Amino acid sequence: MADKVLMKGNEAIAEAAIKAGCRHYFGYPITPQTEVAAYMAKRMPKIGGTFLQAESEIAAINMVYGVASAGLRVMTSSSSPGISLKGEGISYLAGADLPALVVNVQRGGPGLGGIQPSQSDYFQSTRGGGHGDYHMIVLAPSSVQEMAALTVKGFELADKYRMTAMVLADGTMGQMMEPVSLDFEVTPPPEKPWATTGTEMKRKHNIVNSLSLVPEELEKLNIARFERYELVKQNETMYEEYMMDDAEIAIAAFGIAARVSKNAVNEARKMGIKAGLIRPITLWPFPDAPFKKAATHVKEIISVELNMGQMIEDVRLASECKVKVSLCNRVGGMIPSPEQVLDAIVKASK
Amino acid sequence: MAKLTFRTDNCKGCGLCVDVCPKKVLQLAPDKINKRGHHPVEAARPDDCIGCGSCAIMCPDFIIKVER
Amino acid sequence: MIVYDKPHALLDVPLHYCPGCLHGVVHKLVAEVIDELGIEGKTIGIAPVGCSVMAYDYFACDMIEAAHGRAPAVATGVKRADPSKVVFTYQGDGDLASIGMAETVHAAARNENITVIFINNAIYGMTGGQMAPTSLVGQVTQTSPYGRDPKLCGYPIRVCELLSELEGPEYLERVTVNSIPHIRAAKKAIKKAFMNQIEGKGFSLIEVVSSCPTNWGMTPQNALKWIEEKMLPYYPLGVYKDRSNGEVK
Known part of the structure; x- marks a missing residue:
């Protein structure tokens, strides 16, 4: 049996993300998820990764958009009011079919609400959260072990289906300490021939884009996306x-x-x-x-x-x-x- | 001797090249209309062209190629 | 000998811009610089919402379309994903100086090693000519139909001057493209902004005072004059910061 360590849920998410190959984290302080950022701030520089405290939740999710465009595993985390701010970016990620992991350690709302645990972002997360027709894969951990395991799973699913995966936790799950094993089999990211990594003058230029002004084309894109969502439903539903x-x-x-x-x-x-x-x-x-x-x-x-x-x-x-x-x-x-x-x-x- | 070539189809007839030419070589063709519906640029006095490239530098639609 | 031809880094496709719009001129300058530096294969451009949002169809390098105002944040992600790549943003005034002001200021403050091409034409072009953060006092637009009234909506923002107060940025210069000498100077500035990034010096922003004949309601020719007579007195050309050379205006 693998060694277990005693960790806070938020820290387990952060360490699991690193295990999953995430080397880029962007975030903004908000209770009760700040430990994710603090943990990343400590760990990332030691493993050649990037931790950056963004100027806002909006900037953080757009930095995620940039790294995702470049084809790497990337994440951000926040709590309810911050997730609302990220809504625009999450919608753009969906529109551009980019894989990313977003963690929401929920607190009570609406508005500034409180800092105690809540599950009141259920509608926001399961219906998409931002504008437009789209979904995220929403994962709901119920233990610190699952906080870690579903973080890894989230990266894998995001890559597999080119969409955003969200770990939807709450203040209790984030702050709770439990023994956790971080011994995961991680599926490495697939090839991403669509990523904007530079043409090297060897291929036609890649474009990451969510703009489509021809209604017939935009309709096709939406339908294709929902056909992919059907596959997620068939293959990935967990309970x-x-x-x-x-x-x-x-x-x-x-x-x-x-x-x-x-x-x-x-x-x-x-x-x-x-x-x-x-x-x-x-x-x-x-x-x-x-x-x-x-x-x-x-x-x-x-x-x-x-x-x-x-x-x-x-x-x-x-x-x-x-x-x-x-x-x-x-x-x-x-x-x-x-x-x-x-x-x-x-x-x-x- | 300078030579001018135009991607005529893409010309929007803004005339910025006409104005910037120091030798008044260019004009918007009064009797031609391109696919976009504009009077495209043409060299009215090609022999006067000194190949300075100003027209091509000014053209926002990179329709002019200048050779010397 | 070829004196001038379409740069390789621009695709041979018609641009959607209005007749006489100077976006095309600036696109060419960026592409010429990419050609001259031989960096097309490792350059990633980011164009957010605005008239230039479809720049991804024009540049031959990899391109990303971004949300309104967020290009510097997206560029931060792209650059940090692989610092060996050359990353530029191409943003308008509403994008950079209004909705994206926070992203702009903080990318500059971090001295993020990216190149920002900022088109200041004192108006929102794509949505049909509304007041921009850089619209001049008295300027008539769709949303300032009686002329921009500073008592109601304040004064136009001088971005280079504002950012020059920050310790962070490496290079800030304001140029224009309303004449051949100005275009040549603008190209020099844009080249320096890319060179700075390649040399690892950090954030370079080139503000290009540009025109919008359609929404200014004048001919392309008169728009060039309007730049000279109205825009440049409020937006003086020049280098506002050149940190490596110890220069601050």
């Missing part, structure tokens, strides 16, 4: 099912909410209530299949979220309204307790 085989009550939860919910499921089982948990690991693409299946045998699905009810819409869509779907939530930086979730399970079971 965990816990005690779902005979479940009568299902919990839907991701990230920190899933950890809390797992405790509640265990307590419910002790009380003789057949509860189970479906934990989406990819929020986009959303795992429809386990919810569709659950709808055939559970009497209620409870969506546990740190927001006013965002993922619940996808749960309803996935279960095709064949079963009651309810919300159990806290917001503003508050986290539902296992007791709160257990109460919801007990109520649903009656």
Whole structure:
């Protein structure tokens, strides 16, 4: 078994990125993700990489755009208000079909909100976040180990599908310390013949671009992009099912909410209530299949979220309204307790 | 002897080359219209050209080649 | 002997610019410099939103289109990905001095080793002639229909002077391209800006006072005169910073 080290979630993301071959990080300070930047600032110069504190989130994401254009693995990280600023750049990355990794360690909003954990950027991340028709691959870790593993996975998927992957964590996941193994098999980046690395006078010039003024052409580009998204849906959808085989009550939860919910499921089982948990690991693409299946045998699905009810819409869509779907939530930086979730399970079971 | 060649199709007829020519060699062809719908430049007095290249340097659409 | 022909670093395609627009002249100068330095194969150009956003169809080197104002940040990424490459941005006044002012100032402050070609024609061309951060006091545009009123919207920004206050940048020069001698001087400046990057000296910005006959509402010929009579008194030509030579205007 590989050696484990005790790390904060934010640091695990940073070290995993380095393991994945990322040598360029651009960011701007914002709580509760600043440890990612601080870690990179220490490590990058020692391994011949680049850490640069940008003048803004907007500049940071555009520096990412530059490195991605040059064909290298690159990342930025931020928290909710900063991600809004990056929205423009993320849309341009999508329009130019550039691979990149963006980390969002969410905090409560809207506006400046607070600095405590939240999952209120679910809509923003799963629907794209910026202007235009596009998606990001959204990965939702639920442990420090997953913070690291999904960071590596994010780089690999970004390269594979030429799109932005987002690790969508929250303040708790970022600040939490757990033992983590950083012993990963990393798929190296593919050849990128489209990258703007200079023609060397050997080929026609490459163009990285999201502008397309001919509507017929722009339509084709959008359709082709969504055909690629279909492949992502088919090949990369990830989720965990816990005690779902005979479940009568299902919990839907991701990230920190899933950890809390797992405790509640265990307590419910002790009380003789057949509860189970479906934990989406990819929020986009959303795992429809386990919810569709659950709808055939559970009497209620409870969506546990740190927001006013965002993922619940996808749960309803996935279960095709064949079963009651309810919300159990806290917001503003508050986290539902296992007791709160257990109460919801007990109520649903009656 | 200087020689002028024009990428006539790309000329937008702005006339900047005409004005900058020290020998008044060029004119916008009054009786010709190119594919873009402009009166393109032509050498009205080619024998006067001294091959200084000013017209080509001034032309925003690099339509003039100057040889000497 | 060829006195002048299309530079190799420009593709043989028609430009979309209006008749008499000086963008083409500056494109040529950049391409001539790329040819003369033999760097086409390792040059990456970045053109953000503005009239020159489609420059990627014109230059023969690798090209990137960028979001409005963000070219210096994108260039920072490209250059840091591989410092052996030559990276230039080609930006207009709205792009560089309004929406992208932060990116401009900070790239200069970092002395980012890139070359910035800044076209100042005192107007937003692509969107049809709105007031730019460099529009002159009294200048009539679509969004200053009674003339730019400094009480309402302040004064035009002199970018070279502003950046010259920074410790960071290596080279700042303002040139124009409204006459043959000025074009020759502009080329010299642009060449120096590329040379500085190749020599690792850092951030060089060449501000080119240019024209927009269409949106200024005048003939190309009168636009050249307007540069001389109206623009240059407010935007004096010259070197504003040449750090390696200890020169600060």
